[in-house]
């Protein structure tokens with residue numbers, strides 16, 4: 001799956017979907033689908049479900065009484081969160097009948113199970129479903145066997161179980177068939193089997209139904225043993241209204257009429273897989289197709305007008321080529337005859353890797369060649385490669401339990417770069433990795449509130465909370481580091497063995513480490529213990545900073561490691577058995593040998609400090625470490641080496657340091673300075689060379705690294721003016737060179753131009769601002785914005801509104817009211833760029849009115865105003881005064897409350913800010929899902945106050961000296 005967290009930089013702009021505003025819940029008693037308000041809290045759900053259970057019948061009440069009386073100290077098997085291992089599912093025969101008129105989903109499932117341990121209970125998952133009382137669940141033995149009868153059955157909503165109680169024990173080794181008839185909703189919430197809709201070219205609303213199960217929602221569509229290790233084969237039949245087409249994991253086997261305009265599509269038998277990868281859908285979408293060189297049929301499905309407009313063509317080409325590439329890379333053929341990729345108007349995450357039927361949000365799969373954009377092309381190819389990588393990592397071999405999710409997601413997030421690089425070789429995407437994946441997660445992972453990639457999972461909430469940037473981006477980063485130290489061929493060889501050995505089964509990370517160790521030993525790395533190394537990276541949070549202190553006369557360097565914490569005043573409360581020390585594969589090159597293969601040396605956790613001899617570095621030449629940022633750690637140097645590096649960057653040959661390393665130098669320096677481990681002026685001196693930099697990777701990394709300064713002193717007028725002036729000076733030469741005429745060429749050229757223009761305008765380059773303003777005025781005068789290139793729209797809008805007055809803002813507002821979804825998002829962000837406080841207040845007020853700003857977009861308004869240095873206190877006052885409104889309308893619906901609180905308090909850096917926060921918290925003891933965001937806000941504000949106390953004067957003096 002690709003979540004929002006997977007692409008943090010894009011999550012604010014991509015809100016074309018509708019989040020689950022209304023929960024549809026199936027009433028057990030009336031058999032009707034009821035709308036419930038979105039504010040249903042968990043307790044309420046449980047209460048009502050419990051009520052439903054009690055209404056199921058007198059037999060059930062008797063059971064409860066009986067069970068209560070009998071209740072001894074041992075908990076009942078259904079009181080455990082995990083399924084018992086008494087029964088092993090072998091095969092599911094699922095028939096579902098989704099009605100897209102009444103939004104009812106009925107169905108039947110026959111599950112063959114083998115009894116592993118005698119038991120008189122059958123326990124499986126079922127949630128938000130009614131079990132038909134007239135055709136109660138049955139258990140049937142194989143031919144001729146006497147079968148125990150189902151004496152009673154009940155739902156246990158707390159663990160989302162359906163429990164059947166039997167007259168006697170099932171016998172060990174025997175196979176039984178469990179049959180359950182069920183009835184539920186074609187849900188409005190975007191999980192289980194849910195509905196989505198779009199308006200077609202004839203102006204009609206068309207519905208479709210689709211599944212989204214990972215991690216715990218298969219049970220909302222069909223009763224099943226919904227844990228990843230219970231793999232089974234599946235026969236799926238979808239009975240649907242004739243006007244729609246049905247899809248599932250496998251190709252269609254046969255179709256028969258069921259009368260009354262209904263048909264039954266039966267799909268071929270699906271290979272062994274976990275329940276969460278099952279998929280089926282009904283829609284009136286159309287497709288385009290192609291076939292891989294290895295004979296796998298690839299199709300892209302979308303609304304007819306999108307397919308007709310060619311918006312699936314790019315994805316089809318990428319999907320078709322990348323699957324064949326992965327078959328070759330993994331050395332394991334793709335086992336299914338086809339893969340469908342479907343673009344959905346409503347989808348909860350970015351995409352989901354259902355085996356053979358991959359689901360996507362429309363904006364992620366489709367690519368409009370009429371508004372070409374290299375970044376969108378990259379995002380499309382990347383997500384397709386991510387989901388295709390899961391076909392092996394996750395689908396063929398699945399984690400034993402959700403605690404191992406990091407391995408699936410980390411792998412897909414790393415291996416996707418290989419697929420992407422194959423599909424778009426000229427993008428040079430491996431060079432983007434540090435910026436895309438490591439840089440931002442390293443900030444999260446330097447807080448004491450971070451988590452290890454491997455985390456025990458013991459509750460349903462644990463399962464949902466595991467899908468975050470740590471498992472995706474840190475997971476990917478440490479696997480890249482692993483490939484780097486073990487070698488590409490050895491890595492590939494071990495993957496092939498791991499995938500072949502565990503095909504159609506489950507595995508834990510230690511099994512992969514064992515294959516890698518074996519392969520490494522075969523290939524000559526005789527003393528490498530991959531598990532020992534990787535445990536230090538997976539079982540504890542955080543990462544080290546390596547400090548390298550050179551001895552310039554001896555030609556040696558002393559290296560030490562310590563846990564890097566961005567706020568040096570914070571204390572780690574969670575202890576680690578590994579003591580927050582790591583096996584660090586330290587790589588380095590010397591100035592004279594930059595073109596060589598990096599030298600690698602290991603730092604072991606138990607080595608206090610280590611002296612290495614640096615070959616070929618004279619005293620006036622620098623040493624560069626962590627080549628290509630392939631290692632997940634930071635590096636600090638002695639002041640002389642920092643100076644040598646800065647001098648080289650300022651010289652003519654700066655480009656012989658790789659682009660990703662140029663970005664890392666700035667990033668490490670600023671984070672070290674923030675942690676008090678490096679003088680701020682040293683960090684600042686690493687940015688002077690940017691005036692010559694023309695590559696978007698170091699620029700983007702530097703801008704992200706220095707954004708901290710802007711947040712903390714953004715509202716201190718004299719410093720923020722000095723800073724703006726300095727950054728303007730740095731970016732302007734790049735801007736003057738690229739201009740506004742769209743440059744064609746490679747990815748670097750195209751994205752570089754956008755970075756140059758948006759920052760030149762952002763830092764107030766007069767010519768840039770004029771040009772943007774004129775473009776915007778032309779839009780006002782002609783009521784036509786086709787002269788503004790798609791990829792520059794955000795910059796043009798924000799710049800014109802920031803430097804314009806009320807007329808520009810009012811025009812943007814009018815446009816917003818009738819714009820398409822993606823244009824609306826652009827305008828919503830841009831309108832927050834104004835520096836007029838009255839306008840900002842008007843804007844905040846309007847965002848409360850959901851006839852003007854859709855509810856799902858209101859947080860974007862508050863967040864954007866909060867990020868504007870002029871809007872900082874306005875957004876806070878607004879949030880404070882409207883807390884109840886937001887709490888009632890947003891809390892618990894998704895993570896929007898967290899986002900609002902983070903963005904609104906991000907710039908807090910004074911004692912007055914801290915007092916505001918503390919007063920608020922004292923008067924609002926319940927902060928719901930924003931609890932952690934608030935405690936982080938307090939911590940951050942304190943850190944920011946300290947930072948200003950220690951650094952503000954230094955920063956001012958340094959900036960003044962640059963003028």
Ligand SMILES: *[C@@H]1O[C@H](CO)[C@@H](O)[C@H](O)[C@H]1NC(C)=O
Pocket residue numbers: 091093234235253267268269
């Ligand atoms: C599943 O479908 C296959 C055909 O695709 C059929 O041969 C098999 O008998 C079915 N299995 C069950 C248990 O229905």
Ligand SMILES: *[C@@H]1O[C@H](CO)[C@@H](O)[C@H](O)[C@H]1NC(C)=O
Pocket residue numbers: 288289290
């Ligand atoms: C593939 O697309 C072509 C049109 O380009 C169509 O004629 C053909 O029927 C399609 N094949 C399948 C298997 O859908």
Ligand SMILES: *[C@@H]1O[C@H](CO)[C@@H](O)[C@H](O)[C@H]1NC(C)=O
Pocket residue numbers: 739740741770771774775
């Ligand atoms: C913006 O600048 C480009 C040159 O870089 C120029 O061709 C274009 O006409 C300018 N646009 C406007 C509206 O001034």
Ligand SMILES: *[C@@H]1O[C@H](CO)[C@@H](O)[C@H](O)[C@H]1NC(C)=O
Pocket residue numbers: 784785786787
């Ligand atoms: C906008 O202008 C372009 C040419 O500059 C033209 O092709 C297009 O039809 C215009 N759109 C509208 C809605 O007038």
Ligand SMILES: [Zn+2]
Pocket residue numbers: 001002386390408409412
């Ligand atoms: Zn994924």
